[in-house]
Amino acid sequence: MVTIKDIARAAGVSPSTVSRVISNHSRISAKTSSKVKKIMEEMGYHPNMMAKSLVSKTTKTLAIMLPRPAEELFQDFFFGELLRGILTQSTPAGYDMLLTAATSPFDEKETVSRLVFGRRVDGVILLSARVDDPLITMLSEQQFPTVLIGRTDGSARILSVDNDNEQAAYDATRHLILQGHERIGFVSGPPNLTVALDRMAGYRRAMQEANLTVRADWIVEGEYLQNGGYRAMTFLMSLHERPSALVVIDDAVAFGVLHGLTELGYKVPDDLCIVSFNNIALSELASPPISSIDVGTYQLGYTASQMLIRLIQDPDSIYQQRIIIPHRLIVRESSLFSLRI
Amino acid sequence: MVTIKDIARAAGVSPSTVSRVISNHSRISAKTSSKVKKIMEEMGYHPNMMAKSLVSKTTKTLAIMLPRPAEELFQDFFFGELLRGILTQSTPAGYDMLLTAATSPFDEKETVSRLVFGRRVDGVILLSARVDDPLITMLSEQQFPTVLIGRTDGSARILSVDNDNEQAAYDATRHLILQGHERIGFVSGPPNLTVALDRMAGYRRAMQEANLTVRADWIVEGEYLQNGGYRAMTFLMSLHERPSALVVIDDAVAFGVLHGLTELGYKVPDDLCIVSFNNIALSELASPPISSIDVGTYQLGYTASQMLIRLIQDPDSIYQQRIIIPHRLIVRESSLFSLRI
DNA sequence: ACGAATTGAACAATCGATTGCACATAAAAG
DNA sequence: CTTTTATGTGCAATCGATTGTTCAATTCGT
Known part of the structure; x- marks a missing residue:
């Protein structure tokens, strides 16, 4: 696997320079930039996303938390469309989606903890809102970027996209x-x-x-x-x-x-x-x-994804806690x- | 965020010891182990998966490559069940699924390259098999762990799960x-x-x-x-x-x-x-x-996931290139x- | 009881990137 | 023709884990 060091060596520059070429740093000369880029092209360089994530503390990945099996069956067809809406927004925005489902109601919290505290994802989309949902409580307490598709009972402060x-x-x-x-x-x-x-x-x-x-x-x-x-x-x-x-x-x-x-x-x-x-x-x-x-299923997904990414990238730009997708x-x-x- | 160093400090041991406690290394005394575990529990420690992945060169993540939009529509309902089959197998096996869709036919290869060469995933499940699929060719040439749900035209050596x-x-x-x-x-x-x-x-x-x-x-x-x-x-x-x-x-x-x-x-x-x-x-x-x-949709997904994980963990145990799920x-x-x- | 073998834990290098800082060199100002 | 500023690059630390090696403390065999 070709690393940034290999590129640096081949181009006769330091790894930091290569890194700066990649991120279009302003202090890199056009000459160096094009030379390095050419070599990256030739050697087929792809940055190691794990290394990148480690230092940037960002994974460019969002989790989609599926409802538990019992509820999943009910509404199966709805989800396909919802996923399409989510993916259509998130993919061009540069985010990957981690599709997660708890094995049982009991490891639901644990599953999310692993992803959230393990810094595996930058945000979570919750797909099913139950009354008194412990997941919602947890994520909202942690102030972890989360968007709920649906509604929860008032107490938890959490962004949501829903219908009326x-x-x-x-x-x-x-x-x-x-x-x-x-x-x-x-x-x-x-x-x-x-x-x-x-x-x-x-x-x-x-x-x-x-x-x-x-x-x-x-x-x-x-x-x-x-x-x-x-x-x-x-x-x-x-x-x-x-x-x-x-x-x-x-x-x-x-x-x-x-x-x-x-x-x-x-x-x-x-x-x-x-x-x-x-x-x-x-x-x-x-x-x-x-x-x-x-209910504008596709819109629901699209908007949720959009809202979540904005919440991650620029929290201050969020002025609306709750978005209602019109139905007809x-x-x-x-x-x-x-x-x- | 609490790291392994924090735990080490709190427990009065070195980070390496904590790491070995986590992985149940044989040369850790029962006393130390329980002491460290207790502290991890108290402080709510969750290993940073990015750091882990970086050194282990393993992400415990598989990509599900969705068909392109046009084909996605056709068979929409089929996929829900397929995904369920995949998730039911992969989740208990400790693998997360990255749901990916190409924005256009043109960035399909690029999208996969990013994931594969960027070491973002350990394997790929391809969901739609076209005649002369360039993705299949690429992945098979790279010898990257891949399982195809469907069939391809003979040339490429690739594992597949399909119906007759x-x-x-x-x-x-x-x-x-x-x-x-x-x-x-x-x-x-x-x-x-x-x-x-x-x-x-x-x-x-x-x-x-x-x-x-x-x-x-x-x-x-x-x-x-x-x-x-x-x-x-x-x-x-x-x-x-x-x-x-x-x-x-x-x-x-x-x-x-x-x-x-x-x-x-x-x-x-x-x-x-x-x-x-x-x-x-x-x-x-x-x-x-x-x-x-x-066609045993659920089985198709379940088996594909199982096959892929086995291919990753123990390539030698694979004796069958192609598995046929019975239809009725x-x-x-x-x-x-x-x-x- | 003394050297050998075993056990337990720390040190330090490593994975592959990013980034603040230092330091040349080139351009601009006086 | 100096001095100042802007520009371009390298050095080294860092992110949070893992792991081979070293070394001290125990336990064992005879």
Whole structure:
């Protein structure tokens, strides 16, 4: 492996000069610079990033902390797009992304500690926000550059990028109400995720505002993945009074719901209308196509990465603690059955 | 930041002793060891990984080289599962994954060079195999630890994990033939991917073996993403002689095809049968559920990671250049319309 | 009990870069 | 034609670990 010393020797200069050529130091003559550069080219020199990091105390690497397995499944499709957003921003900015996942809930903190205190990364992007998330607390206490995609409960000072999930759910519910639905249910996800709480809240607000009753048995909570759709629907449709429309927390879950309904012989939107969240690529291709709140997934990732890099490079330029990515409702067939005349 | 020197000072020993405590050197007394460990615990010591890497010439990091944007879209859902497989293996093995994507086809080589020659990573997992892939050539020439998920054209000596895509496509096609179909088309992806070539070959073999004609206009090639489904179907169904069944290269594409057909008023499987590849989670939840070749996506990732780590740690233990993950056909409704009586 | 063998810990060099400081040499000022 | 300033490069310390070698203190064999 060719080092800076080899270059120095070949060029007849000192290692420091070579180093200065690389970093375009102002006191290097044009002649020396081009000579050294030529030799670097010829010998195929690539700086050893570990050595560089050691002295600069900077790794040009960010960690992406994936949610724990259980939650990862739920929202799988969402993440691809999110990662694309992150990478598209970070790569040109010169940062590499370390993709990390804890083996179990227990080593989650340890995993992050190793990276953070071991100075393996310059910053962290957290991908899943739980209520009382110990990771968030830790990172915020350490004042380690961190951006959270999602929301946390007020106390911790941490930068975040999020949607206005409460409003988004309000909009989704409102959309159904405006079409005359009064019996609207909510299919949620793991209740310890802040997203789930927020969307639930928005749903409730819209319902209350319209003087509609929120029935407890129309709210299906828990870790309903795609596969849970059938079970969930069997339950909902077995009720004496059934909802005529559903707000579903995630497109993948909506696929499950749709599938369950189809198996049970119900038609969407005729028998039941559905609005969902995240607007993954495939929801447009479902039958029927699923109405979904586009949360700007790509933007979410892109912005988080941008924010984190800025926080690292120029902390003072950060004036906004929390960035909200606008959402918008994409109406498709799954919610287009009006009960109004 | 607390360093090894701080620990040494606090414990009244030399830095080398602390280092040896960490690595469980045999010549360290139990007394010293426990004393030092206690202090490390108290002071919250975490070794600086950059310093460690510099001397050990090892980073405990692997790069995952994502396909270029255009190809990334195609197969988006497949990757999530693949990444899960990789991470599940690598994390407990003590390796971190660097997720890298080239900004453009042109800096692809440069991006990898930076990581490889800059000793940023110990190995590389390549996620997409193109015909005559320059990356593969480069890495194989450099003898840099690399595992390819997919196949390359013989010349380069490189470890790989793959499916028998030819056989898989043969099986898929055969499945349709056995149900009496004679007019079978093939919807492919970007033709410069080896997967596409292999699957096409298997399709042709099955057709020839059954003495069925492969009609050029029943083969839709090109970068048909999910969205291309409508266009592709409009074309296929406008033909005078139409296929009665299709082999589709990827589930996401199949979703597009399905959607296109539905929009045009055709029914699957009644009007057209479909078999596809990859068996992503959602294909079970499509309407109708899509028959798909399960390629063991998770296994693919898991095995690739395992193989790479072994290659790094103990090259001599590698006896197999190429590992084939078994596939299996999952028959669902989309292909369950028999033309046989 | 005395030399040999073993055990335990410190010294110092090393990994491959960066960077403050010193020191020539060249250009500008007086 | 000196003195001052600007310019270009080298020396050596440093980042935070690891590790071969040296050396002192114990333990062992006979």
